[in-house]
Amino acid sequence: PAAAEKKAPADRWNALVNLFRGGEWTQTLLYWLASFGGLLLVYGVATWLPTLMRSEGYELGSALTFVVLFNLGGIVGMLVAGRAADRFGAPRISSIWFALTAAGVFLLSVHMPVAVTFTVVFLTGVFLNSAQTMIYATVSIRSTPDNRATAVGWTSGMxxxxxxxxxxxxxxxxxxxxxxxxxxxxxxxxxSSMVFIGIAALRGSRQTPQSSTRQELITSG
Structure with missing residues (x-):
C-alpha cells in the first residue's frame, strides 16, 4: 500500500505529460482554450445578463425574466444537444452551438421588441450551456481510455x-x-471557442485512423 501511494503522484504526472506528447500538445491546448472561452461566456453572461439588459434600456422586471428564460433554455439545451450529438457527433454540435450562441449574444446588444428579445434569450440559453458541455464530450471521445479522465479534468479545470x-x-x-x-x-x-473546438476536432479526426491502426498492430503483436 505504501509503495502504491508513492507511485500515485508519478502516475498522475505521467498522465498529464501524455497530453503533450507528440502532436497531442496542440490539440490539448485547443481544448483548453475552447473551454476557457466557453466558461468565460457562460459565467459572464449568467452573471451580468440583467445588468447588461438594463443598460440596453429594458425594465428591471423584463431583465429578471431574461435570467429565468436563459436558464430554462439551458435545461432544454442539454436535452437537445445530447440527442443531436448522438446523431451528428459532439465536436460538430459544440462548434455549431458556439456559433449560434455568439450570434444570439451579439443580437442582445440590439434593442428589439420584448417578445423577440425573450425568444433570443431563451435560444441563447439553449445553445450556450450545452455548447460547453459538448467540449467535455469531445475531449472524452478523442482521448485514449487511459488518459480520458485526465484530459477531461484538465480541460474543465482550465x-x-x-x-x-x-x-x-x-x-x-x-x-x-x-x-x-x-x-x-x-x-x-x-x-473563439467555436474556432478552437472546430480545429481540435478536425485534427482529432485526422489522427484517429492512425491511432486505431497503431492500436490494432499492438494488439495483434
Missing part, C-alpha cells in the same frame, strides 16, 4: 479560469461605462 475572467470582464466594462461592449466581448469569446 476552463475555470474563464469562469473567473468572464464576470470580471463584464464588471470592468460596466464600471467603465462600456456596457454596450459587454455582449460584443462575450460574442467574440463564443466565436
Amino acid at each position: 476552463g475555470r479560469f474563464g469562469a473567473v475572467f468572464g464576470p470580471w470582464l463584464g464588471g470592468q466594462l460596466l464600471a467603465a461605462g462600456n456596457g454596450d461592449w459587454g455582449f460584443t466581448a462575450f460574442a467574440i469569446a463564443g466565436l
Whole structure:
C-alpha cells in the first residue's frame, strides 16, 4: 500500500505529460482554450445578463425574466444537444452551438421588441450551456481510455479560469461605462471557442485512423 501511494503522484504526472506528447500538445491546448472561452461566456453572461439588459434600456422586471428564460433554455439545451450529438457527433454540435450562441449574444446588444428579445434569450440559453458541455464530450471521445479522465479534468479545470475572467470582464466594462461592449466581448469569446473546438476536432479526426491502426498492430503483436 505504501509503495502504491508513492507511485500515485508519478502516475498522475505521467498522465498529464501524455497530453503533450507528440502532436497531442496542440490539440490539448485547443481544448483548453475552447473551454476557457466557453466558461468565460457562460459565467459572464449568467452573471451580468440583467445588468447588461438594463443598460440596453429594458425594465428591471423584463431583465429578471431574461435570467429565468436563459436558464430554462439551458435545461432544454442539454436535452437537445445530447440527442443531436448522438446523431451528428459532439465536436460538430459544440462548434455549431458556439456559433449560434455568439450570434444570439451579439443580437442582445440590439434593442428589439420584448417578445423577440425573450425568444433570443431563451435560444441563447439553449445553445450556450450545452455548447460547453459538448467540449467535455469531445475531449472524452478523442482521448485514449487511459488518459480520458485526465484530459477531461484538465480541460474543465482550465476552463475555470474563464469562469473567473468572464464576470470580471463584464464588471470592468460596466464600471467603465462600456456596457454596450459587454455582449460584443462575450460574442467574440463564443466565436473563439467555436474556432478552437472546430480545429481540435478536425485534427482529432485526422489522427484517429492512425491511432486505431497503431492500436490494432499492438494488439495483434
